[in-house]
Amino acid sequence: MDTTEGRLFEVKIGKGRAWKWLYAGSMLLGLLLIWVYRASHVPEAGEKGRWAWTAVFAAELWFGFYWFLTLSVRWNPIYRFTYKDRLSHRYEEKLPGVDIFICTADPIIEPPSIVINTVLSVMAYDYPSEKLNVYLSDDGCSIFTFYALLEALQFAKSWIPFCKKFNIQPMSPSLFFSKSTVPVHDSSFSDWTTMEKLYKDMESRIDAAMKLGDISKEIKAKHEGFSEWSSNISSKDHQAIVKLRVSEKISNGPIILTIDCDMYANNAGSVRDALCFFMDEKQGHEYAFVQFPQTYKNTTKNDLYASSLKIIQKVDFPGLDGQGGPLYTGSCCFHRRDCLKGRKYSELSNVELKGERPQILEASSRILEEKTKDLATCSYEESTQWGKEIGLKYGCPVEDVITGFVIQCRGWKSVYFCPKREAFLGLAPTTLSQTLVQHKRWSEGDLQIFLSKYCPFLYGFRRTKLGLQMGYSIYCLWAVNSIPTIIYAVIPSICLLNEISLFPNVFSYWFIPFAYVISLSYIVSLWESLIHGETLKAWWNEKRMWLYKRTTSYLFAFVDAILKMLGINESAFVITPKVVDEDTSKRYEKEIMEFGSTSLMFMILSIVAMLNLFCLVGGIGVVIVDGAGALGSLFMQLLLCGSLVLINFPIFEASFFRKDKGCIPISTTLSSVAVVIIAYFIPVF
Numbered sequence: 001m002d003t004t005e006g007r008l009f010e011v012k013i014g015k016g017r018a019w020k021w022l023y024a025g026s027m028l029l030g031l032l033l034i035w036v037y038r039a040s041h042v043p044e045a046g047e048k049g050r051w052a053w054t055a056v057f058a059a060e061l062w063f064g065f066y067w068f069l070t071l072s073v074r075w076n077p078i079y080r081f082t083y084k085d086r087l088s089h090r091y092e093e094k095l096p097g098v099d100i101f102i103c104t105a106d107p108i109i110e111p112p113s114i115v116i117n118t119v120l121s122v123m124a125y126d127y128p129s130e131k132l133n134v135y136l137s138d139d140g141c142s143i144f145t146f147y148a149l150l151e152a153l154q155f156a157k158s159w160i161p162f163c164k165k166f167n168i169q170p171m172s173p174s175l176f177f178s179k180s181t182v183p184v185h186d187s188s189f190s191d192w193t194t195m196e197k198l199y200k201d202m203e204s205r206i207d208a209a210m211k212l213g214d215i216s217k218e219i220k221a222k223h224e225g226f227s228e229w230s231s232n233i234s235s236k237d238h239q240a241i242v243k244l245r246v247s248e249k250i251s252n253g254p255i256i257l258t259i260d261c262d263m264y265a266n267n268a269g270s271v272r273d274a275l276c277f278f279m280d281e282k283q284g285h286e287y288a289f290v291q292f293p294q295t296y297k298n299t300t301k302n303d304l305y306a307s308s309l310k311i312i313q314k315v316d317f318p319g320l321d322g323q324g325g326p327l328y329t330g331s332c333c334f335h336r337r338d339c340l341k342g343r344k345y346s347e348l349s350n351v352e353l354k355g356e357r358p359q360i361l362e363a364s365s366r367i368l369e370e371k372t373k374d375l376a377t378c379s380y381e382e383s384t385q386w387g388k389e390i391g392l393k394y395g396c397p398v399e400d401v402i403t404g405f406v407i408q409c410r411g412w413k414s415v416y417f418c419p420k421r422e423a424f425l426g427l428a429p430t431t432l433s434q435t436l437v438q439h440k441r442w443s444e445g446d447l448q449i450f451l452s453k454y455c456p457f458l459y460g461f462r463r464t465k466l467g468l469q470m471g472y473s474i475y476c477l478w479a480v481n482s483i484p485t486i487i488y489a490v491i492p493s494i495c496l497l498n499e500i501s502l503f504p505n506v507f508s509y510w511f512i513p514f515a516y517v518i519s520l521s522y523i524v525s526l527w528e529s530l531i532h533g534e535t536l537k538a539w540w541n542e543k544r545m546w547l548y549k550r551t552t553s554y555l556f557a558f559v560d561a562i563l564k565m566l567g568i569n570e571s572a573f574v575i576t577p578k579v580v581d582e583d584t585s586k587r588y589e590k591e592i593m594e595f596g597s598t599s600l601m602f603m604i605l606s607i608v609a610m611l612n613l614f615c616l617v618g619g620i621g622v623v624i625v626d627g628a629g630a631l632g633s634l635f636m637q638l639l640l641c642g643s644l645v646l647i648n649f650p651i652f653e654a655s656f657f658r659k660d661k662g663c664i665p666i667s668t669t670l671s672s673v674a675v676v677i678i679a680y681f682i683p684v685f
């Protein structure tokens with residue numbers, strides 16, 4: 001193939017425009033008919049169910065509006081392909097420096113052995129090693145992480161050459177040795193077993209230090225860096241951590257990769273893939289960042305907690321790319337340093353990827369170390385533009401999303417690149433509670449953006465395409481979905497119990513738009529899941545998590561975001577644990593849902609489930625007594641209530657049949673039953 005010509009990447013546009021028009025047009029017609037029905041059939045004043053009707057109508061208006069927003073990411077998806085051979089041929093000698101930032105914050109829930117695997121994996125990229133610099137920022141200021149890093153540096157001297165010699169992928173030793181075995185007669189066998197032993201020995205030394213809760217004097221004597229821990233140091237008061245401006249003084253790579261501490265590099269070519277976009281002669285100067293999907297190595301076969309976020313990764317993000325670029329999601333993203341530092345896009349300037357690497361002499365490295373300590377302190381930032389216009393934006397639980405949005409508003413585009421071999425593999429939450437808390441943080445942060453001056457429709461107006469503003473709003477309005485979803489999960493069921501019909505009779509023409517809109521949206525969602533490799537059960541699990549997130553995470557996020565806006569509350573970053581105990585882990589592998597504690601979130605889930613079970617039994621009783629007439633007018637409610645009972649099966653199982661530690665505590669079950677009984681006596685208006 002001729003590598004002297006041609007673009008460094010190619011874009012393919014998604015097909016099926018005619019089908020999309022048909023889908024969007026018919027859904028819109030169906031929604032309009034539903035709204036017409038609602039507006040023209042409101043119960044008379046004084047008639048039972050008037051308020052319930054109004055609430056359901058409001059929820060349907062919202063669902064329609066929200067569905068319209070989601071069209072933005074389905075309209076024009078684009079898929080990208082890179083030509084790394086062309087990049088090597090033209091630019092091998094001129095490849096830019098790349099600074100990799102890994103951040104960690106807590107050695108207990110983010111064990112150092114996980115962190116160093118991430119470090120080792122990125123060090124093994126197929127890239128000139130003198131141009132690759134890896135920085136680890138430890139917000140937890142842990143001596144164990146420091147010690148593990150020293151061990152990793154020693155190990156890297158054997159690991160990196162080994163990876164390059166045998167083209168090892170994944171480049172994280174723990175993942176590699178857990179997956180691969182080499183036949184005894186293979187020529188690489190002895191290298192392989194030596195390396196595995198080296199790794200296991202290192203891992204057990206680190207784990208032993210963690211267990212002991214101390215680092216021995218002999219080890220401390222080996223590196224002067226340990227002396228930093230001799231004073232009264234804590235995670236709240238510690239030496240400076242590595243930041244953007246610090247790396248500027250040390251390596252000043254024009255390209256920056258940010259990753260979470262549990263995101264192992266899994267594809268040796270990712271740096272080169274990213275550069276195919278930044279260095280493309282025709283369009284490279286337009287791109288500020290290249291976001292790769294955050295994929296997880298520990299999701300179960302049927303993705304119990306829907307943590308793979310498959311539809312976001314496979315449908316939404318290519319769609320956003322077609323509208324000007326995906327969101328920056330914190331991890332797995334390559335940035336142009338200039339853009340992170342606040343540079344505005346200009347069509348005329350050809351932004352070269354130059355970045356003079358500071359000359360550091362042996363003698364000056366100590367002075368540099370002292371100087372960078374000062375640079376990295378938070379107080380350095382007082383009365384500066386850091387955290388506002390320069391670097392990541394502070395003060396929002398999703399600092400990544402807001403930072404990416406502002407960069408796009410400065411005129412830059414971003415790229416979404418989904419390579420065949422996953423670029424990164426991380427750790428998804430492995431309990432229900434971790435998943436719900438993580439989504440609470442995301443949806444709260446996103447709503448805060450919507451309510452701030454950075455609202456996509458306001459700040460993005462004239463700065464970005466309307467499609468991109470709509471795309472951002474899908475996530476920014478996640479939390480608001482909680483209210484209409486709760487209305488829909490509760491009110492029709494209560495009305496069923498009280499024999500109040502909220503939907504048209506199955507034999508009426510008005511039933512058709514309801515049946516059409518509901519079935520089409522489920523068929524499309526099922527089809528999207530299946531073509532992207534999900535199982536039927538994974539789709540069903542995703543629907544359950546859709547309900548659980550909306551009724552808990554999003555609800556809490558909604559309330560907290562409003563309180564924050566009113567100045568009553570401050571939001572905090574709850575770090576997602578990367579490890580759980582053995583029992584919990586076994587249940588996760590068997591896809592048994594984990595409850596186990598008495599949280600308010602579980603209480604809400606339990607109440608909604610019990611209420612629906614109660615209403616379904618009552619509703620069936622009504623139909624048996626009243627006959628076919630009642631079945632016709634209550635059919636939709638029976639269907640809705642029945643589906644809610646079915647999807648909540650894990651809650652009933654965890655309340656009544658399970659005895660393990662992950663079941664729902666009896667106190668939660670009793671309280672929710674009590675709430676349901678009280679609700680039964682509340683009159684419906």
Ligand SMILES: O=c1ccn([C@@H]2O[C@H](COP(=O)(O)OP(=O)(O)O[C@H]3O[C@H](CO)[C@@H](O)[C@H](O)[C@H]3O)[C@@H](O)[C@H]2O)c(=O)[nH]1
Pocket residue numbers: 103104105106110137139259260261262294329330331397398399400438441442573574575576577
């Ligand atoms: O005070 C903190 C809190 C977190 N972290 C690190 O930030 C990363 C992300 O935190 P985590 O608790 O793992 O959050 P997740 O929800 O798993 O992460 C997603 O969501 C975050 C925003 O909510 C983004 O910052 C992340 O990049 C993105 O992967 C981890 O490496 C943490 O060690 C810090 O360095 N300091």
